[in-house]
Amino acid sequence: MSGSFGIGLVGLGRHGSRYVRHLLEGIPGCRLAAVSRRDVGAGRAFAERHGLLFVPEWRELVTCKEVEAVVVVTPPALNREICLAAVRAGKPLLIEKPLALTVADAQEMVRAAREAGIMLMTAQTLRFTPVLARLRDRLADVGPLEYLVLTMRTERPPHRWLGDPGQAGGGVLLEIGIHLLDLIRFLTGAEAVEAVADLARRHTDRVEDLALARFRLSTGVSCFVEVSRVSGGRVCRVEAIGRAGQLIADVDRSLLTRIEGRAVTATEAVPDRPTVVTVLEAFAKSLSTGAPVPVSGEDGLRAVAMAEACYRAAREGRSVPVAISSEPA
Numbered sequence: 001m002s003g004s005f006g007i008g009l010v011g012l013g014r015h016g017s018r019y020v021r022h023l024l025e026g027i028p029g030c031r032l033a034a035v036s037r038r039d040v041g042a043g044r045a046f047a048e049r050h051g052l053l054f055v056p057e058w059r060e061l062v063t064c065k066e067v068e069a070v071v072v073v074t075p076p077a078l079n080r081e082i083c084l085a086a087v088r089a090g091k092p093l094l095i096e097k098p099l100a101l102t103v104a105d106a107q108e109m110v111r112a113a114r115e116a117g118i119m120l121m122t123a124q125t126l127r128f129t130p131v132l133a134r135l136r137d138r139l140a141d142v143g144p145l146e147y148l149v150l151t152m153r154t155e156r157p158p159h160r161w162l163g164d165p166g167q168a169g170g171g172v173l174l175e176i177g178i179h180l181l182d183l184i185r186f187l188t189g190a191e192a193v194e195a196v197a198d199l200a201r202r203h204t205d206r207v208e209d210l211a212l213a214r215f216r217l218s219t220g221v222s223c224f225v226e227v228s229r230v231s232g233g234r235v236c237r238v239e240a241i242g243r244a245g246q247l248i249a250d251v252d253r254s255l256l257t258r259i260e261g262r263a264v265t266a267t268e269a270v271p272d273r274p275t276v277v278t279v280l281e282a283f284a285k286s287l288s289t290g291a292p293v294p295v296s297g298e299d300g301l302r303a304v305a306m307a308e309a310c311y312r313a314a315r316e317g318r319s320v321p322v323a324i325s326s327e328p329a
């Protein structure tokens with residue numbers, strides 16, 4: 001392989017365009033080599049403008065010799081098939097969240113990559129948000145953790161496919177709530193063992209656009225998750241409630257606040273940075289050094305398992321275990 005890894009990018013939509021922009025601006029250790037999307041005219045024109053290879057069919061893109069690693073930013077229903085094909089072609093992968101629509105699919109992907117010795121990273125991008133990394137570093141300041149409250153509220157869905165369970169797998173919980181589920185593991189270092197959830201369809205027909213969930217962790221700590229796409233404003237907030245005080249990360253404003261008693265004892269404006277840049281840098285570093293990726297396929301699988309437990313809990317109206325089948329993933 002060359003010193004600079006040729007990236008094949010599948011998906012040039014809303015989020016794929018961010019990957020394009022950052023790759024074209026330059027990520028050390030990798031370069032955009034080939035792209036794939038369904039719209040052949042737009043894809044070809046884009047590729048010509050930037051001197052890239054355009055491969056309309058992703059099955060061909062993953063086997064191209066110019067492509068040394070694959071980045072997947074498509075509707076997640078495609079993730080499993082693209083992953084398995086890339087693994088067969090011996091190409092490392094970075095796949096946008098959610099890793100898969102179901103635990104079974106995610107397990108198959110993780111297993112295939114592991115057996116073939118192929119690197120698989122899940123783009124759980126919120127982990128790379130500077131203010132959340134700072135919250136994690138400062139958690140001990142508020143004493144033993146009592147519980148976490150994680151909130152994400154944003155506008156109505158930007159795509160029709162997000163309302164189609166066949167394309168999206170679920171609603172707002174699997175689409176954006178998955179960030180918060182992954183954060184629970186990232187911030188606490190503990191696994192969720194039990195989930196209870198209440199899901200609502202306020203402006204949608206087939207998938208939830210409002211989700212409330214509670215997880216019990218292996219440590220006994222509880223985590224409360226609220227996620228919705230019903231309101232005009234944007235809020236993404238993580239609150240860590242410790243015995244000695246509270247830390248509140250306001251993600252959209254990149255502010256970390258510490259509260260003790262009635263007082264705000266510290267407010268820190270944390271310099272923000274686009275998470276896709278950090279994700280790509282981490283992926284490129286692992287490609288060139290062989291070091292483990294910071295967010296593995298297994299991490300992506302565990303977040304999907306937490307979401308799947310919520311769907312089952314809501315259907316059955318009771319708390320359920322967060323389970324990954326006993327077969328090794």
Ligand SMILES: NC(=O)c1ccc[n+]([C@@H]2O[C@H](COP(=O)([O-])OP(=O)(O)OC[C@H]3O[C@@H](n4cnc5c(N)ncnc54)[C@H](OP(=O)(O)O)[C@@H]3O)[C@@H](O)[C@H]2O)c1
Binds near residue numbers: 014038039040
């Ligand atoms: N981490 C984050 O913060 C974040 C934020 C947003 C989205 N995402 C994730 O990114 C993914 C894409 O979301 P998006 O908002 O970018 O969706 P989008 O705007 O609908 O873009 C999807 C892209 O996939 C392409 N595509 C669809 N089917 C294809 C196929 N069979 N072969 C090749 N390309 C195909 C589409 O091509 P055409 O345009 O030509 O039809 C389009 O370029 C989702 O998994 C989403 O969850 C993550």
